[in-house]
Amino acid sequence: MRSLSAVLLLCCLLPWRSHLLDPGSAAHGCFCQVTGHLDDCTCDVETIDNFNNYKLFPKLQKLLESDYFRYYKVNLNKPCPFWDDSSHCGLRDCAVQPCPTEEVPYGIKAPGYKYTENANREFEDLDECEKEKRLGAVDVSLSEAAQEALQQWNKHDDSSDNFCDLDDEESPDAEYVDLLINPERFTGYKGSDACKIWNSIYEENCFKPKAVKLPLSSLPLGRGDGEENLFNNWLEGLCFEKRAFYRLISGLHTSINIHLSARYLLQDTWIDKIWGHNVSEFRKRFDAVLTQGEGPRRLKNLYFIYLIELRAVSKVLPYFERDGFLLYTGNETKDAENKELLIDILRDAKSFPLHFDENSLFAGGKEEADQLKAEFRDHFRNISRIMDCVGCFKCRLWGKLQTQGLGTALKILFSEKQIESIPQSGPSHGFHLKRQEIVALFNAFGRISTSVKELLNFRNLMQKM
Template identity: 50%
Template sequence: MSLKYKLIVFEIFLLISCTFSYFGTVLDDDCFCQLHGKIDDCMCNVDTVDHFNNVKIYPRLRSLLHKGYFRFYKVNLRRPCPFWSDDSRCAMRYCHVEACEDKDIPVGLKGDFSHLSTHNYNTENPYITQNCNDHNVELSYLNTTISAKVQEDIVLWSAYDDAQDNFCVLEDNDSESEYVDLLLNPERYTGYKGKSAHRIWHSIYMENCFRRTKTDNPYIQSSKLDNLCLEERVFYRAISGLHASINVHLCAQFLLSDSSLTEPNGKWGHNLYEFQQRFSKETTKGEGPHWLRNLYFVYLLELRALNKAANYLEREEFYTGNETEDWDTQLAVKDLLSVVRNFPDHFNESSMFAGNEQAEKLKYEFKQHFRNVSKIMDCVGCDKCKLWGKLQTQGLGTALKILFSGKFDEHSELTPSSKKQFQLQRSEIVSLVNSIGRLSTSIYELDEFRHLLR
């Protein structure tokens, strides 16, 4: 080969290398150009969240979510869609949710509370007799019975009072709810897409604006968010951040190979092209990078809720019946909460719904709109997508309940009696921690995609 020919080949090689390097930089800047500086409606920076999450929060959550208390989630996947006829079902095998066998469910989650022995009660109060036969027989008789009708009314009153604080529909007592092992059914790209999936997100976004008609475009340009009040911006950014987070999960766990011979369970991994399609400025009319910023916003919102409920959660037993693991779970939760407490720039919810009667009306509308979002999850045509959609929606709803119900505002130290005012059902705790785990994973995966692009 002549020297001249070698030089020509070398120049072509340099040209190709520079071209790929240039486009790599452009694509990197394109997807991540907005991921720096202060996060909208918050006090901290993107870089601060990246370091705090990837180094401190993500490793702890990843370990904690393998514990029995948090891996089993009770959910009803057969509830019909309340808004339209569910005419589109995912036919791919990866849409299927693998059910739990009864033997796999921890005994403590199946209603066995025999670990709570009676001698634990009333031992600290000398004025409460331990033996019912020790009462003074000469005292006049007090009828302590309650009629069946009154008992039924009390249950209804209690359920109504609890429902007033809930931002989503709870399914703990639903007769059709079943336990699902989340580790056996990881959130992945199942192939569920098209008109059905688009209608779900379109309907969710339609719930975001309280003063718009149903004919308006539900997707708001980031440049127009400043025209909304704080509460509306928070609602939109929370929904948009959740949407972005789910899209990151799907791109990070994408079906790369479906050969039944070489990959019987499928081959899953990062799909860089899919990530660029969902978040680059060119394919999203400039909005993709802003959607990723909203992911950071909803992460901070849920992290603040976890911090606000810390005193409550530190008193939970996280009972599953496995004494050793339950103890480890309690220690792991306390360790996580101690790290969360040290985060310097938590989301500040105190300025929301503050003031006059109009603020209370807006709060009611906020709650009702989000309850509708949780109901839309019953319309998802893919069971695995529905499972993770329900869990993450309930997790966000639980965070909103903690932040805005007012029941976690006053008591920094919870007593056994005051704790009843802050009752969270097990599914709320499980969904909240798993939801934060999903958001934490999304931010961690963004760093992976950033490296892939470079």
């Protein structure tokens, strides 16, 4: 087992930059190896930190506070498709507060309505029964071209090209949730139920042989060097696509653990609750010694998923730049401002100097590449279904949103030709994103961006210890 002195010696020998931590600081054990070049990429940690924390993060947070992105329609009552489990978290912080229909902007519920006072007033004056009829009705005023595009979109949405199973938004169990009043944070959901979810994700969906034990736990691993070497040898021996898949899942897991550590319930009294950064919890999940070297690897995988989602966001710019595309809520002024902000963010993303090269994925022979892509997609769709087994509803909400967002990013990366052929105006026949996918894509990327920003906060807190 690697000793503390050996780990510290290794870290001291690594290259450091002036803004990184003193080897004597409390943060050193978590961040000593989180620097420099990232495996399987041409990028480095410092470039991502500077780009995200000082350029992209502030704009992205402002966008996600807008009405279009804060309301997410989701079905939290779908049964678990893999095992019989009707148990749910009984903790009050696990609950999700759905949004009453009347609080959701009418433009989100009825996107076919236009920016006219008469149309808006007409809709608001209807009784609830008639509103429901209008919201569910087919807009017969659509042109033949638009109707044809809708049919193609629906066909594509149900096709095997999607990396996620989307919730049926027309289901009576699907409800709007205001993400701003249901933030992702520590709920107390842990133990065997939570481990069962992650065990199922890693053990059954990460292309691993049964003989290899993956480092699943966010707590100290307790493995000997032999097991650690077996895992590392297995990971390095995988083809690039399968190694990338594991790193994506690990990066998502890491991001979630950072959120839980950064929004931890520090104090709970009858007067108020205080949420904040729990440094001990963060170290327990990411300290190099406490995790026998796995913590820093997990943090590097966070940067890997950041690059994947950043690349997808940059590639989808032509879809949102079209003349007819609207972030429609019914407030014409705000909608125009938010589209302008969105385009600004996408152009910033496109300007990033060291993008991930998605062409390196599935670059072998056609038959082998098609088989790998199908396996990649099937494994990820399986993971999206596992989210319906999470017993904590708030964890389920954010798990579904983030896996759907990552799945949408993958859909974008593998639709490059269709995106390139999108016309500047009129319907996009070859590529389409539902509002549900758009909201998930940017909120999921917002979560990864927040995690990268929180690493700076934890560095600063731990440096003072």
